[in-house]
Amino acid sequence: MQGSATDPLVVIDEVNKHYGDLHVLKDINTTVRRGEVVVVIGPSGSGKSTLCRAINRLETIDSGTITIDGKKLPEEGKGLAQLRADVGMVFQSFNLFAHKTVLENVTLGPRQVRGMSKADADKQAMQLLERVGVANQANKLPSQLSGGQQQRVAIARSLAMDPKLILLDEPTSALDPEMINEVLEVMIGLAKDGMTMVVVTHEMGFARKAANRVLFMAEGEIVEEATPEQFFSNPQTPRAKDFLSKILTH
Numbered sequence: 001m002q003g004s005a006t007d008p009l010v011v012i013d014e015v016n017k018h019y020g021d022l023h024v025l026k027d028i029n030t031t032v033r034r035g036e037v038v039v040v041i042g043p044s045g046s047g048k049s050t051l052c053r054a055i056n057r058l059e060t061i062d063s064g065t066i067t068i069d070g071k072k073l074p075e076e077g078k079g080l081a082q083l084r085a086d087v088g089m090v091f092q093s094f095n096l097f098a099h100k101t102v103l104e105n106v107t108l109g110p111r112q113v114r115g116m117s118k119a120d121a122d123k124q125a126m127q128l129l130e131r132v133g134v135a136n137q138a139n140k141l142p143s144q145l146s147g148g149q150q151q152r153v154a155i156a157r158s159l160a161m162d163p164k165l166i167l168l169d170e171p172t173s174a175l176d177p178e179m180i181n182e183v184l185e186v187m188i189g190l191a192k193d194g195m196t197m198v199v200v201t202h203e204m205g206f207a208r209k210a211a212n213r214v215l216f217m218a219e220g221e222i223v224e225e226a227t228p229e230q231f232f233s234n235p236q237t238p239r240a241k242d243f244l245s246k247i248l249t250h
């Protein structure tokens with residue numbers, strides 16, 4: 001049975017991280033519940049990517065704990081591979097394997113990590129490519145696709161692992177304007193289907209439509225945590241007001 005919407009999936013407790021003298025994550029505390037969509041926004045350098053990367057342990061943390069589905073993040077080895085399979089990640093720069101076809105990109109993880117047969121992996125991949133609207137591109141190489149199509153393949157690839165959670169770090173910011181919406185539509189669809197998502201984005205339309213909660217970060221801290229309605233109409237701090245005045249005029 002699926003967990004209820006109040007069931008905590010990611011619990012971040014007193015997390016701190018430094019890069020040398022730079023304190024990039026400062027006493028971060030937050031919980032992402034199953035089925036929740038959390039949008040992380042904030043100025044450049046505020047620690048948004050570092051936080052995402054810490055959640056699937058692409059970065060280590062100095063203190064505090066992160067648990068996913070009740071389990072502390074593993075240090076290494078098999079547990080780490082399992083974690084990476086459970087936590088999908090979509091980056092700004094797509095990160096598809098350039099010399100593999102779209103279909104191979106989507107089937108690789110399920111075959112290698114989940115031990116799925118080629119026939120099953122192909123069938124699942126075609127369904128996912130259908131869902132993100134690029135099934136007709138399955139046999140092409142990534143370089144033969146538009147940026148928006150590549151990013152939709154990257155989303156399909158992370159879905160293929162049947163993750164508990166997907167982290168998306170500025171998934172539309174490398175895209176030409178006309179391709180942004182096609183990717184946002186896919187993300188809105190995932191949100192509606194109940195996928196748990198942490199999304200770093202400055203796309204306020206997405207935040208308003210799909211987010212349950214907005215985290216506003218500045219200088220390594222979560223400065224505000226609110227519903228999108230509260231945050232956009234009534235930001236509480238000068239830093240959030242200043243940030244919103246800059247991005248909303250663009």
Ligand SMILES: Nc1ncnc2c1ncn2[C@@H]1O[C@H](COP(=O)(O)OP(=O)(O)OP(=O)(O)O)[C@@H](O)[C@H]1O
Pocket residue numbers: 019022024042043044045046047048049050051
């Ligand atoms: N590998 C690293 N080594 C040293 N410093 C780093 C490293 N990665 C990030 N930083 C620094 O940590 C801080 C937080 O970076 P991070 O990438 O998390 O910010 P961000 O909020 O994602 O910014 P942006 O909006 O530009 O993507 C920045 O000051 C950055 O320069």
Ligand SMILES: [Mg+2]
Pocket residue numbers: 048049050169
């Ligand atoms: Mg970033």
